[in-house]
Amino acid sequence: DTGVSQDPRHKITKRGQNVTFRCDPISEHNRLYWYRQTLGQGPEFLTYFQNEAQLEKSRLLSDRFSAERPKGSFSTLEIQRTEQGDSAMYLCASSLLAGAGELFFGEGSRLTVL
Amino acid sequence: DAKTTQPTSMDCAEGRAANLPCNHSTISGNEYVYWYRQIHSQGPQYIIHGLKNNETNEMASLIITEDRKSSTLILPHATLRDTAVYYCIVRVEHAGGTSYGKLTFGQGTILTVHP
Numbered sequence: 001d002t003g004v005s006q007d008p009r010h011k012i013t014k015r016g017q018n019v020t021f022r023c024d025p026i027s028e029h030n031r032l033y034w035y036r037q038t039l040g041q042g043p044e045f046l047t048y049f050q051n052e053a054q055l056e057k058s059r060l061l062s063d064r065f066s067a068e069r070p071k072g073s074f075s076t077l078e079i080q081r082t083e084q085g086d087s088a089m090y091l092c093a094s095s096l097l098a099g100a101g102e103l104f105f106g107e108g109s110r111l112t113v114l
Numbered sequence: 115d116a117k118t119t120q121p122t123s124m125d126c127a128e129g130r131a132a133n134l135p136c137n138h139s140t141i142s143g144n145e146y147v148y149w150y151r152q153i154h155s156q157g158p159q160y161i162i163h164g165l166k167n168n169e170t171n172e173m174a175s176l177i178i179t180e181d182r183k184s185s186t187l188i189l190p191h192a193t194l195r196d197t198a199v200y201y202c203i204v205r206v207e208h209a210g211g212t213s214y215g216k217l218t219f220g221q222g223t224i225l226t227v228h229p
Contacts, residue, residue, distance in 0.1 A: 106157050
C-alpha cells in the first residue's frame with residue numbers, strides 16, 4: 001500500500017500521560033500536514049511541514065503539542081501531559097509541493113484520554 | 115479563505131444522481147472550490163476542484179455558477195458506498211501555481227444513499 005499510513009490507529013491513555021503518533025506520508029510528497037477532528041466536526045488544521053521545515057502552526061497547537069519531521073520523511077506528533085480535551089482523531093495528510101490542493105489523508109489515529 | 119454553507123444532510127436513492135449544493139457568496143477571484151468526502155472512520159478523500167469552469171472526473175462533476183457564488187457537486191449514479199460526509203471548501207491558490215494545502219473544513223453535508 002502506497003498511501004499515507006498512521007500509527008497507532010487507536011490509543012487510550014490516562015490524563016497526564018504523554019502520547020506520540022507517527023505518520024508516514026506518500027514517499028515523493030514534500031508536504032505533510034496534521035489535522036485534528038473531534039466528533040461531529042470537520043478536521044481542523046494543526047500544522048504543516050515542507051520537507052523538514054515546520055512552516056505554520058495553528059493556535060490550536062498548544063505548548064503541550066510538538067511535531068517533528070526530522071529527515072523530511074515521516075513525522076511524529078507528541079502530546080505531553082494529555083488532557084481529556086485532547087481526545088480526538090489526529091489525521092495526517094501529505095501532498096506534492098506544487099500540488100493543486102489535493103491532500104492525501106491517512107486513516108487517522110484516534111486518541112481517548114481517560 | 116471564504117466561508118461556505120452546505121445543508122446538514124441529504125438523502126439519495128441508489129442509482130440516482132446526488133446533487134450536493136454549496137454556497138460561497140464571498141468567494142474571491144483567486145479562490146478555488148474543492149470537494150472532499152469522508153466515509154465513516156476514514157480520512158477525508160479528495161473528489162474534485164475547480165475555479166470557474168465546470169469540471170468532471172471519474173468520481174464526480176462540479177458545476178460552478180457564473181457568478182461563482184455557489185456550486186453543485188454531482189455524483190451521477192450514487193451507490194451505497196457514496197454514503198459519507200461531503201465537504202465543500204474554498205481556498206486560495208498562491209501566485210505561480212503553488213499551493214499551500216491548508217484546508218478549512220466546515221461541518222459538511224451528510225449524504226445518505228438508500229437502497
